[in-house]
Amino acid sequence: MTLPNKHIKDYRRLARLLDSGATFTAFDTETTGLNCQTCRIIEIGAVQFNKSGILRSFSTLINPHQSVPFECSQINHITDEMLAGKPEIQDILPDFLNFLGNSIIIGHNVNFDLRFLNAEMERLSMPPVENQVIDTLSLCRWAFPEQEKYNQPLIAQKLGIIIKNAHRAYDDAFVCGNIFLHCIRHTAALQKL
Numbered sequence: 001m002t003l004p005n006k007h008i009k010d011y012r013r014l015a016r017l018l019d020s021g022a023t024f025t026a027f028d029t030e031t032t033g034l035n036c037q038t039c040r041i042i043e044i045g046a047v048q049f050n051k052s053g054i055l056r057s058f059s060t061l062i063n064p065h066q067s068v069p070f071e072c073s074q075i076n077h078i079t080d081e082m083l084a085g086k087p088e089i090q091d092i093l094p095d096f097l098n099f100l101g102n103s104i105i106i107g108h109n110v111n112f113d114l115r116f117l118n119a120e121m122e123r124l125s126m127p128p129v130e131n132q133v134i135d136t137l138s139l140c141r142w143a144f145p146e147q148e149k150y151n152q153p154l155i156a157q158k159l160g161i162i163i164k165n166a167h168r169a170y171d172d173a174f175v176c177g178n179i180f181l182h183c184i185r186h187t188a189a190l191q192k193l
Contacts, residue, residue, distance in 0.1 A: 006132045008104070011142050014134070014184050023050050023103040024134075026177035027058075028169045029113045030076045032068050036119040040064035041089060042078055044096055045169030047177045048103060054177075058099045059170040061086045076167040089120050100131060108152045108176045110135045136179050143183045155179055 008014070018024075027046035033039035046058040061078065063086040073079050107113050110133055118128040140150045147158070156163050156175050159182045165171040 006130075007138075008132055008134050009138070011139055011183075011187060014139075014187070017104070018051050018181075018184060021050060023048060023055065023101070024106050024177070024180070025049075025100055025103040026106040026173045026180065027100075027113060028107060028172040028176060029116050030072075030078055030167065030169050031116055032064055032066060032072055036115045039116075040066060041116050041120055042068060042083060043076070043169040044092065045171070045173040046096070046099060047170070047173050048099065049177055056099070057170065057174075058096060060092055060096075062089050062092055063087065064089070077165075078168075090124050093121065093124065093126065097129070100129065102131060104132045104134060105129070106134045106136060106176060106180050108136045108155075108172070108179065110137075134180065136176055136183065139183050140179065143186050152176065152179070 008017075025046050025048045027044065029041045030043035031039050031041055041062055042064050043061050044058065048055045048057070061083055063083045065088070068078055068080055068083065105114070114129065114133070121128055136152075136155075137150055140147065140155050144155075144158070147155070152172065152175060153163060153166055156179060159179060161175055161178045161182070163171060163175050
């Protein structure tokens with residue numbers, strides 16, 4: 001699946017973008033597996049912010065009408081019982097898309113989440129999300145070239161960001177937004193040298 005999003009790769013302009021009053025949405029999904037064609041989203045979490053701080057948040061479990069594999073439950077601690085009676089994706093998407101608006105999407109390895117989101121939208125005959133996108137995985141590689149690994153928990157630890165519930169969508173989105181802000185401060189400081 002081709003992603004139509006416009007990735008922002010000029011990381012030097014991110015501080016100016018933040019200062020300009022742009023709105024950002026850090027988001028994450030939890031899924032029933034890795035293949036967006038056969039697996040489904042079971043949780044969406046997002047935190048929207050600008051230079052003044054957090055504006056609002058979004059968090060929901062989603063009933064995928066398929067069983068959550070044991071391996072996935074071991075990682076994200078989401079069970080079939082937790083999803084029983086929860087809304088379906090078609091009931092969630094309008095609210096989530098309204099929440100996103102035209103904000104700049106941020107995610108750690110964001111293409112994974114966007115592939116799932118756009119696959120769910122395609123199944124519902126909806127057009128894909130086309131917001132501008134910043135991948136904090138790529139941003140961290142640029143900001144911290146000395147780092148050997150760039151997974152979100154390691155980067156969070158390096159930056160002193162506490163993760164409360166790793167592999168839960170809202171908490172991962174919150175951490176991702178903080179990583180983004182740390183990277184902006186770090187790169188802005190480097191540019192002043």
